[in-house]
Amino acid sequence: MNRRSVIALITFIPLVSWGVRTDAEEMRQVNAYYFGNSFLENSMPGLHGGLGKSAGKEWNVTASIYAGIPIWCHMNYLTVKPRIDDLNKFNAAAPKCDTIVMLIYGGHGLSHVSKGYWGMEFPQPTDIGDINACATIIDMFLKHNPNGRAFIYTAWPGIPEAASFRKRVKDEVAAGARAQGLSREETLKLVKERKPTHAEMEPIRQRFDYAEEWMTGDYIPESATVEQRDRLQKYATALRLNPKTNPKPSTTIAGLAEATGIAEATVAADLSAVRIAEKDLTAADIATRVGQYVNEWPHTHSRAHMWAVMEGLKKRYPAMWQEGRLGIIPHGDVFLALDKKMRAGQVPGVVNVGEYSTDGGHIRAGLPRYTLAATCYAVLFRDNPNHLDWKLMADRDDYVKDEKGLNKVGGVYTHIPDLGEVLEITPERAKAVNDTIWEVVQNHPYTQVSK
Numbered sequence: 275m276n277r278r279s280v281i282a283l284i285t286f287i288p289l290v291s292w293g294v295r296t297d298a299e300e301m302r303q304v305n306a307y308y309f310g311n312s313f314l315e316n317s318m319p320g321l322h323g324g325l326g327k328s329a330g331k332e333w334n335v336t337a338s339i340y341a342g343i344p345i346w347c348h349m350n351y352l353t354v355k356p357r358i359d360d361l362n363k364f365n366a367a368a369p370k371c372d373t374i375v376m377l378i379y380g381g382h383g384l385s386h387v388s389k390g391y392w393g394m395e396f397p398q399p400t401d402i403g404d405i406n407a408c409a410t411i412i413d414m415f416l417k418h419n420p421n422g423r424a425f426i427y428t429a430w431p432g433i434p435e436a437a438s439f440r441k442r443v444k445d446e447v448a449a450g451a452r453a454q455g456l457s458r459e460e461t462l463k464l465v466k467e468r469k470p471t472h473a474e475m476e477p478i479r480q481r482f483d484y485a486e487e488w489m490t491g492d493y494i495p496e497s498a499t500v501e502q503r504d505r506l507q508k509y510a511t512a513l514r515l516n517p518k519t520n521p522k523p524s525t526t527i528a529g530l531a532e533a534t535g536i537a538e539a540t541v542a543a544d545l546s547a548v549r550i551a552e553k554d555l556t557a558a559d560i561a562t563r564v565g566q567y568v569n570e571w572p573h574t575h576s577r578a579h580m581w582a583v584m585e586g587l588k589k590r591y592p593a594m595w596q597e598g599r600l601g602i603i604p605h606g607d608v609f610l611a612l613d614k615k616m617r618a619g620q621v622p623g624v625v626n627v628g629e630y631s632t633d634g635g636h637i638r639a640g641l642p643r644y645t646l647a648a649t650c651y652a653v654l655f656r657d658n659p660n661h662l663d664w665k666l667m668a669d670r671d672d673y674v675k676d677e678k679g680l681n682k683v684g685g686v687y688t689h690i691p692d693l694g695e696v697l698e699i700t701p702e703r704a705k706a707v708n709d710t711i712w713e714v715v716q717n718h719p720y721t722q723v724s725k
Contacts, residue, residue: 301331301655307367308337309348309411310377312689313429315339316637317646320686321667325647328663331655336367337686344380346391346402349410354396368418373654375603376408378583379429383571385497391569403497404574405586412591423599424591425653426583428606431487431575435478436470436634443470470633472695482628484613488606493573494548495582503568505544508534510565513555525555577606584720602720603653605646611710612645621706624697632694639670640696645707652715656723659711664704670696 304326308314319335326333338348338360351360368374385403390396401407412424447468451461498506512524512533524530527545531538545551548567554560566572573579584602587595594600613627630642637643644667648659666672673688674681681688715723 301657303332303334304373304654305334305371306336306373306375306654307364307371307415308335308339308375308377308427309345310337310339310375310427311343311379312339312341312636312692313379314375314377314427315687315689316643316692317427317650318643318667318673318683318686318688320682320684320688321672322647322650323684324666325651325662326655328666329651329655329657329661331657333651333654335684335686336363336371338363341689344382344407345376345378345404345411346380346382346407348376349402349407350394350396350400352414353410354400355394364414365418368415371415371422372419373423373425374411374415375425375427375650375654376411377427377429378404378408378574378580381570381572381574383497383574384495384579384582384586386571387500399500404579404583405590408583408587409590412587421599423601424587424594425601425603426580426587427603427650428580429575430606430609431484431490433478433482433628433631433634434487435481436475436631439474439478440470440633443468475631475633476629478634479628479631480625482626482631484627485610487575488577488610490573490576490578492549493576493578494571495578496547497571498547498567502544502547505534505536505540506548506564507568508536509541509544510561510568513564514561523561527552527555530555575606577610580604580606581720598722601653601722602718603650604714604718604721605649607718608645608649608711608714611714612707615706615710622700622702624703629697632692636692636694638695638697639673639693640668641699641703641707642697643667643673644699644704645711648708649711649715652711653721653723659708660705662708664699664708668699 308319314337319337319339322333322335338351340347351357352364383403384405385401387399387401388396389399391402408424408426415422415424444465447465448461451464456464509530512520512530514520515523524533527538527541530536531541534541545564548564550560550564554563557563580602587600591600609627609630612621615621616624616626624641630637630645632638637646644664647667648662648664651657651662652659670693673683673693674690676682681690715721
């Protein structure tokens, strides 16, 4: 889904009577507020209540989920430039909630002070980095429930080859349409309609090296300052070929200094901070490599970034951490563990965790979405997901219908195109997934679930 889209996916408040829980023993009831986008919707929040009930628990969910937006947008909707509907819904539900869950998605890094973004102008320079965005929401929640819990929900890396394939498909369709002399409108219609098929995607999924992406060594935790980003933008411009304004791009630090009017030592330090040496300046993609640090931050769908966000929140909320009220729902790490088991033949019929994907990012119906929901359950309830009835998520029809025939279950919208082909849940697969989730959750440094 387009990150710039702000189509509301979920605006559900369950009609139940809630009481706030603060104990750290067995969790019988969780009343949660979710903030996220389609990656959180992929866990099927509308089915969480039924899953909880199958294990003898009460799991109530209110969710604010919009297509493609990172957590700073939710902060923005509540504080910087409030949306009245969002603010009213949160203020009505938060006093009855004991837990909030915040999806970490996108790429603005740990800290990113900005005067505005995506066409929005902020009243004052605002840090839209993941740590401050989560902290702002946590602060608002704690005003309603000082003993509340807060968890970040980790995203997972997409499949780079899938993105390249989708682009190639679109380019080929557009070229064919132009060759036939079709109008721009007809061409755009054909491009929009042509999607990679399941069969086309399957070999791409099976080639995906999940561990390489999730455990990337390219992530840079230190965020650039506003001044550094301004300078990096100037370097990217000087490095980019433009026949009219820049026919001979700079390829040395001295050249960049001359072109931008910035001291050589500063140029060298700025480039070093983003791991670019002078010898790299002749690379064909160097302008893009430098420019990627200007607005968004690369490699944030990685363990390194998710754990760095958690460390930042631990420093902000040491008491919450010590009391077991701050943690991670570690989907990315669960996927890593499952990928290893799948490659070892321990999850019958599943080659690797790449097969969980529909389009290279979103997660398929069946076993993949059950994995997300079961991981949420294991962390929020501190309980073994083997207690859940996985059959509640085995039938794709249960994801998209209610008694009125709408594409809703539990009052929550489901984006049908993201469901893809069902990856069947079998008793053997469910047990392998549940056991893996529980192993990861019990041994993870940030889940606050101990053996």
